Amino acid sequence: MKLIVLVLDGVFDTGLATVLDALTTANELADLVGSPGPRFHVSLVGVRSEVRSAQGLSVPVTAVAHCPTADCVIVPAIGCKMPGPLQQALARDDVTDAASVLRDWAAAGTRIAAACVGTFVLAQAGLLDQHEATTSWWLTPLFRERYPAVRLDSRRMIVSSGQFVTAGAALGHIDMTLWLIRQTNPELAGLVASYLIVDSRPSQSAYAIxxxxxxxxxxxxxxxxxxxxxxxxxxxxxxxxxxxxxxxxxxxxxxxxxxxxxxxxxxxxxxxxxxxxxxxxxxxxxxxxxxxxxxxxxxxxxxxxxxxxxxxxxxxxxx
Missing domain, CATH: 1.10.10.60 (Homeodomain-like)
Known part of the structure; x- marks a missing residue:
């Protein structure tokens, strides 16, 4: 399975690392479930040639124009957790360019998954209109205000609607990645969850304040x-x-x-x-x-x- 991780400047370090570590672990454990060889081929792609994480780490990315085709695109969160900084980030030129690229991928039928604040990027592109979706529980009021056409249910950790998959707050990145692995091999997803010690968390309600x-x-x-x-x-x-x-x-x-x-x-x-x-x-x-x-x-x-x-x-x- 070919995956593109679309990395925007200021990407949430834990979110990006969680996605990559879960997929790498799946590849390492594939032999244990009778599926030899790497299952997931991951490319880090950016709409800018230089990308730094929220913690200032350089992220090596391939330019969108040179990226390979993919079965799925993953959008990790931007590292803005509060409404004010998030709205400023969503107004950036690179986010506007990312929205355009995401619309092109969506038009081609590519599955697109986003977690936490990454769901705002999908919604900003207009891709979630009339779809069910979830987002970070504490950003629910802002999401509803900005994207009233989205059928939001922030109580859920994972929502699959058409070709789009959205996941809840912060460490919802791991839930999203396990969901993607599960679509290919449920047994492998269970093994990855056991190795990473991740419990099933179908709802954000227990965490919401x-x-x-x-x-x-x-x-x-x-x-x-x-x-x-x-x-x-x-x-x-x-x-x-x-x-x-x-x-x-x-x-x-x-x-x-x-x-x-x-x-x-x-x-x-x-x-x-x-x-x-x-x-x-x-x-x-x-x-x-x-x-x-x-x-x-x-x-x-x-x-x-x-x-x-x-x-x-x-x-x-x-x-």
């Missing part, structure tokens, strides 16, 4: 604070809208735009977050914690914890 996202919008921040102050009582959207001096429709729309969820779903996330904290830091019974966070009994809380946290529930011994 809802309070961080809520602070990006004044009304959503007020709703978040209102819900936390009433965590042990039944949630009523009418009451929330009245207390916050807004309409139910406006409140629901703003929460959806910022957090990508319904008001009741956010309230449930707050309750789960508080319950997990209490389970980890106190000896209080599950039933008592359930009442504290607004659920009728421990059975309901246990069910929600298992559904929301998946394998991560093993860290909580009492559930």
């Amino acid at each position: 809802s309070d961080h996202l809520a602070h990006s919008d004044a009304l959503v921040e007020r709703f978040d604070r209102w819900a936390r102050e009433r965590i042990g009582t039944a949630f009523k959207l009418d009451e929330a809208a009245r207390d916050l001096a807004t309409s139910k429709r406006t409140l629901a729309r703003r929460i959806r735009d910022v957090l990508g969820k319904t008001p009741i779903s956010h309230v449930q996330d707050i309750r789960i977050e508080r319950a997990v904290h209490l389970l980890k830091t106190s000896d209080t019974s599950v039933d008592s914690i359930a009442h504290t966070v607004g659920y009728a009994d421990g059975v309901t809380l246990r069910t929600l914890l298992r559904r929301r946290l998946g394998k991560g529930i093993r860290e909580i011994k009492r559930v």
Whole structure:
């Protein structure tokens, strides 16, 4: 399988290294699953002749004009983690040129995968319009604002839609690369994951800090604070809208735009977050914690914890 890694100036060092190390490991382990010889041929390609990583390391790249054809193009993140610097980076000439090249590859039917902030580069090129996608959880509000035509679900770690594959935050690069390996050889992907000690992480929800996202919008921040102050009582959207001096429709729309969820779903996330904290830091019974966070009994809380946290529930011994 021929792969191109499109490396932009200021590339996130860990993201690039993770992609390359996972693919190299797959090649090294191929014999163990009865698939001799290198499986992945990787070319580092740039839209500029000189590329440096976010940490200032020189990255040897082949010019786009001289790059080989490929089965898949991978776009690692740019090393800008906050909205301000990221928007400045997206306005750079080399990113504009990269978007043009990506559109050409897409038109030729090439699969394109991007992780973390790399998903912004794909969206900037217009390639994700009307497609499902994910991105770094904390950049969800910015992504929704810039690319409203993308069907974003930032709760998921990996989203495959048509010829495009997007992955979540930072170390989502490894999830994306394992997904690509799995399309060729599931057994090999499992072996690479075992060697690199990578657990399956289908969701970013367990890592997302809802309070961080809520602070990006004044009304959503007020709703978040209102819900936390009433965590042990039944949630009523009418009451929330009245207390916050807004309409139910406006409140629901703003929460959806910022957090990508319904008001009741956010309230449930707050309750789960508080319950997990209490389970980890106190000896209080599950039933008592359930009442504290607004659920009728421990059975309901246990069910929600298992559904929301998946394998991560093993860290909580009492559930």
